[in-house]
Amino acid sequence: MSELVTADVFNRLPECYQNRARQIAARVAEIEAVLTRGQPSAIRDAVLRLRGQLRPQPDTALTEVAGEFRLACSDLPEWAISEATNDYLAGRVENHTGQYMPTCAEFARYARSIIRSFIAERASLKNEAERRLQRAEDETRRIRIKTERADPKLKERVAKLAKSVRTGAAKVHTGQRHQGTTDEMREKMDALRRPCAVQPSRLLETRVVKGARK
Template structure:
């Protein structure tokens, strides 16, 4: 827990954030256990499984190949290299013909890709844990602001400020953009000639052709 959230910060958190911190710590511990490095024998077992099914790469030296696989996969968990082996044997790896033994780089890349969702989840959880104290502080501030807004004295003071700001302001006119009063607008409207809608249907070729 202290690795994710320092104890002094954890003690300041509200209970619901403490509960979330415990959940994060528990899940991170599970992922850490999943990503624990395998034993050398685990690597040898999966290499032997593939060796029995695939053809050798041209010019391969078995001792050097085994050492290369151990170096490439020594930091990977046993379950991920086992799953990578299953993928190669089942033909689920793109750009692999299923004939020749995969190189150590191809195999390690596949095993690491299998681990990616767990590593991404752990990174996201660590980021969330680092921001718990910030989230708790923001929630506390929002709560104080909301409580202050509900205070009748504060509401009255805000209303008085709003009235003071708008006091003395010019009232909105009926025609603010034209700058005309109502009498002038009526005089202009009286001078407007109504538009006569003249149908042009009689001028079309179809109607002329009938006449």
């Protein structure tokens, strides 16, 4: 649980969010157990099985092949390595002729494709946990603000604060245009304005009106 939500944050979540957080944490723990790294012996056994049934790659030594396979598959679980070995030996791997051993990169890439769905599910669950945590925090914040705003004492404090801010402040005059402009100056400005010519209506020249006249 601590990997997804810390204990102090978890205790502040509403009960509905806590239930889902427990479910997510339980499923993530299951996936983590499924994806536990395998022992080097599992990789060695896979190499020996492949070498016993398939032809080795040209100009390769068994010790070198085993070492490269160990590096390429060091982060894979044992069951994925075993499943990949079974698929290669059974001819279920696409684009593999079934004659030569796969390279370490080919084998590791195919084994990772087997566990890809678990990795994607784990990432999706962690994203959901983060989104739910953010949603719970927003909901808690909204409830707290709503409660505070409904408090009569808070309203009284806000009113006093607003009154103290307005006390001694300069009054803002509204409804006056061009403050500081005299009547004489406004007359001069009006005299300088270019009169707008009245445009004759061209409505009578439209096809609709002409057609209605006929």
